[in-house]
Amino acid sequence: MATVKKYSSNQLMLTVNKLSLGRSGKPLLDQVSLSIQPGQLTIILGPNGAGKSTLLKCCSGALHADNGHIHLDNKPLADWSLADLAKKRAVLTQQIHMPFTLTVKEVVSLGLAPWSLSDQQANALIHETLMDVGMADTEPRRYANLSGGEQQRIQLARVLVQLYADPNSNQDKYTKEPKYLFLDEPISALDLHQQQKVLRLLKTLTQKGLGIFCILHDINLAALYGDNLVLLEKGRVTFNGTPSQLSKGNQIETTYQADLIRLSHPDTQLPQWQFKQ
Numbered sequence: 174m175a176t177v178k179k180y181s182s183n184q185l186m187l188t189v190n191k192l193s194l195g196r197s198g199k200p201l202l203d204q205v206s207l208s209i210q211p212g213q214l215t216i217i218l219g220p221n222g223a224g225k226s227t228l229l230k231c232c233s234g235a236l237h238a239d240n241g242h243i244h245l246d247n248k249p250l251a252d253w254s255l256a257d258l259a260k261k262r263a264v265l266t267q268q269i270h271m272p273f274t275l276t277v278k279e280v281v282s283l284g285l286a287p288w289s290l291s292d293q294q295a296n297a298l299i300h301e302t303l304m305d306v307g308m309a310d311t312e313p314r315r316y317a318n319l320s321g322g323e324q325q326r327i328q329l330a331r332v333l334v335q336l337y338a339d340p341n342s343n344q345d346k347y348t349k350e351p352k353y354l355f356l357d358e359p360i361s362a363l364d365l366h367q368q369q370k371v372l373r374l375l376k377t378l379t380q381k382g383l384g385i386f387c388i389l390h391d392i393n394l395a396a397l398y399g400d401n402l403v404l405l406e407k408g409r410v411t412f413n414g415t416p417s418q419l420s421k422g423n424q425i426e427t428t429y430q431a432d433l434i435r436l437s438h439p440d441t442q443l444p445q446w447q448f449k450q
């Protein structure tokens with residue numbers, strides 16, 4: 174398997190520098206700094222209300238912070254046109270409302286809006302992407318009739334197709350001109366098999382150079398699959414490093430205030446946590 178590419182700080186990436194945002198006198202993000210590097214799966218962790226989705230919205234350009242800077246490939250995020258941004262990054266938010274009448278194929282095709290593809294190209298790409306998420310047989314079905322987990326995989330296909338559709342795509346499509354994927358709890362409705370499938374797919378995409386910002390609640394999956402973990406608590410970053418580095422401190426126990434036992438994964442020796450009961 175290809176190794177994950179490591180990028181040095183002067184290369185292309187998304188950088189967040191001292192980002193702060195408040196609402197109604199309450200700080201939602203407080204001096205947050207981090208980077209999302211092409212070739213890496215960066216997983217954002219933290220308790221409910223820690224500011225994870227708010228951070229994702231800021232990094233993807235949907236929300237403006239009060240203070241601080243975000244640069245995407247060395248250019249201020251605010252200077253990117255919406256059209257260019259749509260070709261550069263795709264965003265999967267938690268709550269997505271879709272018109273009742275759309276078929277699965279029509280939902281996925283929404284991801285193609287930034288691009289001009291022929292019908293033949295679009296059909297092939299939609300089919301290929303639905304295969305990636307194990308949903309090819311649902312293409313003609315009404316989206317509204319799918320289960321919650323099935324709908325979540327269709328939404329993932331919609332954002333993947335947005336990045337796959339670049340006409341310059343090839344095996345190394347993401348490495349020369351990196352693309353970014355922002356995912357807010359993309360496996361929250363999935364069964365064990367589908368969680369593993371999606372996380373393996375994300376790893377494969379990072380190995381092709383995609384930079385992924387992914388919010389998860391499962392700290393064990395985060396430690397197993399993440400290249401880099403960022404822990405948020407009350408809008409502040411309390412940890413930013415590799416899963417192995419996270420195993421050296423007690424940030425998980427203190428941030429979540431949960432009664433946990435720390436274990437080591439038998440195959441990878443990566444840290445894992447279990448309830449004490």
Ligand SMILES: Nc1ncnc2c1ncn2[C@@H]1O[C@H](COP(=O)(O)OP(=O)(O)OP(=O)(O)O)[C@@H](O)[C@H]1O
Pocket residue numbers: 196197201219220221222223224225226227228
């Ligand atoms: N527009 C707003 N006005 C006031 N407070 C807000 C607003 N948007 C978000 N918040 C608050 O900001 C905090 C962070 O919200 P956010 O959705 O980023 O949390 P989160 O870490 O993603 O949480 P969860 O794990 O529950 O999804 C929450 O306390 C939320 O109630």
